[in-house]
Amino acid sequence: MSTHDCSGDCPVARRTFVKDVSVFAAALVAAGLAPRGASGAPPLMRAVSRDHADARYAIPAADGVQFDDKNEVILVRYQGHVYAFALSCPHQNTALKTDPAGGGFFCTKHESRYKFDGQFISGRATRNMDRLVIRRDGNFVVVNVDKWYESDSEPTQWASAQITL
Secondary structure, three states: OOOOOOOOOOOOOHHHHHHHHHHHHHHHHHOOOOOOOOOOOOOEOOOOEEEOOEEEEEOOOOOEEEEEOOOOEEEEEEOOEEEEEEOEOOOOOOEEEEOOOOOEEEEOOOOOEEEOOOOEEEOOOOOOOOEEEEEEEOOEEEEEEEEEEOOOOOHHHHHHOOEEO
8 A cells, every 4th residue: 555655845745735625615615705506516425433544434325426525535336336535636636526427527627537436537647546445334334534545556456445235
């Protein structure tokens, strides 16, 4: 597993960037400066509980996508599997969104597109979405929000980071 730690001068970490953007967006909403109108965004979810790096979620009842901005997790139930992804694009750390054309996710910065299982389709990214470590605990999914796998450097772990229902 990658540690994704750098010392000295290094670019802003993806999680730090997404957190800072989320705080800024919340400030805009609080100030009444956020854009108005229906966004069509998927529902936001909250972890049922969180113990250190582990966030617990109820297993989604049907296929769909849920975003947990606080823990920077995208939880997906798709074709009999549950996946947990890092919220940001692996190319340049921009927050991913559901693709309005359907079929998965997209990055608004460079138009990279991904399938619902995180596989790269097109755009400037060079690899699949980062999958978080995930396990089943009864009727819950436990996601380690501090550990993820990159498909290009950890293909076996990336492929197994899912739950089969």
